[in-house]
Amino acid sequence: MKSAGSNAKVMQAKAQTGIAGLDEITAGGLPRARTTLLLGGPGSGKTILSLQFLAHGAEKCKEPGIFVAFEESSKRVIANASSFGWKLESLRRQRRLFFLDAQPALDLVQSGSFDLNGMLAALEGQASAMKARRIVFDALDIVLALLPNAAARRREVYRLHEWLLARGLTGLITAKTGGDEASSISQQPFGFMQFMVDCAIILNHDVVIGVSQRNLRVQKYRGSSFDENECPMIISNSGLEVATAPALSRVHAKVSNERVSSGVLRLDTMLGGGYYRGSSVLITGFPGTAKTTLSGAFAEAACKRGERTLFVSFDSDSNEVIRDLGSVGIRMARFVKTGMLQMASARSITGSAESYLVRIKTLAIEQRARCLVIDPVSTWSNSASDLSAHSVAERLIDWTKANGITLVCTSLLDEMASHGAAGSPMQISTLADAWVHLSYLVQAGERNRGLSIIKSRGTAHSNQVRELILSNDGVTLADTYTAGGEVLMGTLRWEKERAERIAGEVAAVATKLKRVRLDAEEAELEVRVKSLNVELEAKRVEKALLIHTTKSLEGDASRGRAH
């Protein structure tokens, strides 16, 4: 009976935050007309989240909002948030947002207990005048700390809560936690707030092995399902961005049957035409197995086709990459000049995997890239815990798929890992569509590069290990020779090749010789035919002469008889 309107009702029950990821985690936003508590340590992004919530409401949802600033003056709050591009100042001038400065004056003298009725009364008038639907109390802990005892604090928080409920405002209260530890929240003087509110969100700012990591966790949400995990979060140019679990965000990939060249002709053949457009390709290998070269070849081929490309290098400077690839005939500088190719270098020392993901996304969008190379993606696992690096890689792949971007990433294998098809560090190998593995084969005192395709979804592919040859002219794959069940590479292959070449030469000479001999015989016969013809002609002339002579003799005789 009510099913028709149920969807609309769900939408109504939640107030969209406009924060990428948070709306997904909470299945629509914060509880409407309820109170949400936002807890976090210093610098964890509480004010940013609450401002974004208000700005989104005022601009996109026609829900005017009030920001009550207990800690910073509203002027500074607006100025600090100006870099996010939320137009807070113009929204304020249009009376869609209202900023209330409620910082306790520095020279404030306190004697005895007090309550927040003054503020609520002031807000009451303001809220009904501007038809506010959302309200944020930023750093409520500041004013609560002034209250003499726990009972008074509790009383005021309940007063606030009741007031919000009675007015039907969607409230967001932020409060500081003592330290960085989210676990200590329950021991906070106002830990009871978490029991009172309908939704509690905890922001966390950790440093894991020297790398800053932000997390967001929805601790509780009455009457709604939500993602209970701690989700990585970053502060980007446009505000907060929360990384959601892939299962929720997995978007329908733009599946394409189009093939794009890998930049190596023979590899294309091995793959049955090249990589699929929009697929993700993983190139693994030990150091020095030409991973960068192979990905460079792909980038160059993409530029030659006229596709905008982004090449992100984590190990070396972009100019170094261009120079190094130039030595194997991959000339990238010309494409950089025209803007077709953008080289970005990001040394692995700064930032978490999360921030890299955002930076790469931003760069790729700016470049309008259709092809993306990340060399190597395994750097991430150094700058983050394995789990977070894995989820970042997962989301990168999801994102490129959703946008139809062909992704080639290289991954360094641990030298200590077992030889051959060792799993890639972040288990991207299970996510990647194609996996090209590069290895060394040590044979007869030589180290040669071998290339094999471990998997290639949806395409027939060669099962052979090929030798990868780097030369001044570029990258090629050599034919495979097998001998005694082993693939021949390097000198062994060369010897085999030479033997074949000599055999070929001998055969060629023999043919030539035979041909010369035949030519000679032919010429001889022709000469003989010619001389015989001449002889024949002579005989004919002789015969004609004979006939003629005979006739004239006969004529003379008959004339003599007649006289």
Added chain:
Amino acid sequence: MSRRATYKFRLYIADEAYNSTQALANLNAMCRENLPGHHEIEIVDVFRQPKRALEDCVFMTPTLIKLAPHPVRRIVGTLSQKSIVLQTLGLPPAKTEVLAE
């Protein structure tokens, strides 16, 4: 007595809230004792005049504002700690406390 300036007070209260009535009682007692005959008290109920509370930046009730003589001072709370209140308002401490010192 007449040489002393008149003390002007404005007390923001929240209707009949316990804190507020207490503050009013304390203020009246203090004035009777220390400023007999030269004080004025204006009482503003934030529920009836929310705009004034907003203009005066009064967010906590009760709040006492001393408007005159200069400087302006504000005290938040029930005004129960007499010595703090007197000190803030620039009045001599109560006799008992002087003796105590």
